Amino acid sequence: MITTYSVQDGRTLRQEGIPGIEALRGAVWIDLLSPSLEEGRAVEAALALEIPTREEMQEIESSSRLYKEDEALFLTANFLYGVDEGEYGSTAITFVLASTTLVTIRYVTPKAFAIFANRVQKTPSLVASPDGVMLHLFEQVVDRLADVLERVGSDMDRASKQAFRNARGTSKVKVKARDAEMKDVLIALGEVGEVTSRANETLLGLTRILTYVGAEKSMAVRKENRATIKSLLRDVRSLVEHAAFMNNKANFLLDAVLGIINIDQNGIIKTFTVASVALMPPTLVASIYGMNFDAMPELHLSFGYPLALLVMVVSALLPIAYFKRKGWL
Structure with missing residues (x-):
């Protein structure tokens, strides 16, 4: 599916489906969700860009994920998705940043993308420039990851209290129920470790992208947005440290719970x-x-x-x- 965003008469114009070449060239943001061969060729013809395939997006080499062709920057990173549904994972998303258009290629919809798409409808200034769209989208991703880490931290604190309450014998439950509670604690701590690891992977990918974009002297990145890049880098690095702390804490609690079970x-x-x-x-x-x-x-x-x-x-x-x-x- 292809969705284009542009600004006309001070309002955000959103169109779905394959528009004409002129409409594609006039779009500030082109969002490709599981693009078909026809959609990919239409974008390539309109912007004179080569859209990477899904196999190319999954390459792990830095040279395959961050590179420049003419004045367009090709930026790929793994993003966390599906936390609210309980079926979380990581997916590669590519940002093609040209001087007039941002193209995003993805195969799932992280919640940050859905939230940002709704915000764009209400705030046309978010799609004033392609690099501004990308940076505002990154800000939404960072805010979303902060909320996820906060929620996961609360889950970990509850699991920790439950485990140590059972260890002290203050929980007035039968042995079978107590074993079930300890099993739930182990599952919760395992999920915390998995989510924080994937969130850390997303944050590290954003760090690489922002560092690359900040260092790249490209016409696609406007001078007025370079301060936003520095601010985003600070936020991302602070979240990386927080995610690493939470991951270490989850591992410590996991060892402690396993020790309690071994004692029993x-x-x-x-x-x-x-x-x-x-x-x-x-x-x-x-x-x-x-x-x-x-x-x-x-x-x-x-x-x-x-x-x-x-x-x-x-x-x-x-x-x-x-x-x-x-x-x-």
Whole structure:
């Protein structure tokens, strides 16, 4: 799908579908969502640019992601999407910045793009220039990532409190429910680590793009927007540090929760070990008197059976009393 944005009579004009060549040339922002071959060729013919394919967008080399052809800059980075739906991931999005037009090529719709598209309808000044569109879109992405990290941080704090409350034994729940809570904590911390890692990947991609654009002497980047680039770089770098801190905290909490689970498992194993050791002497007594030899004087005692039971009970209680005295129970 192809969507074009331009400003006419002080209002934002949005058009969907393949317009004419003149309309494409007059658009400030051309947004390509899963473009068809026909749509890609129309944009290439109108702007005299080569639109990268999806395979080319997924290349990881810096030279394939950030490069210049004539006066157009080709900028590609991975962007986080799908956090609200719970099916998050990263997708490569390419920005082709020419002197008169910004072309974005993407195959999913991150929420920041949807929000920015709605803002453009209400604020025509956002599409005053192609580099301004790109930078304002980056600002929206950064704001969105800040909200995501804030929400993920709150989820991590709740998971941390729940885990340590269970560890202290202050949670009045049954063992089965407690195990289910610890499982939920592990899942929550795993999701925190995954989201922060992908958010950090997006932020690092933005850092590379902004650094490249700021250093590139191209007619596509106007002087009045260079201050915005520096401001964005500061915001992105601060979020990179925050995301790294949250990722480290999530890893620490994950190790702590796994340690708590290991302690609980060790306690269970210790209980089974003590029970098996306590049952060994009674088993020995029962094995001895279970043998069928004629020369066993206790077989003919009238109180032999209760005596054997008494010996087994005492032999089981003595190890338990010894373990308690040693503090092993």
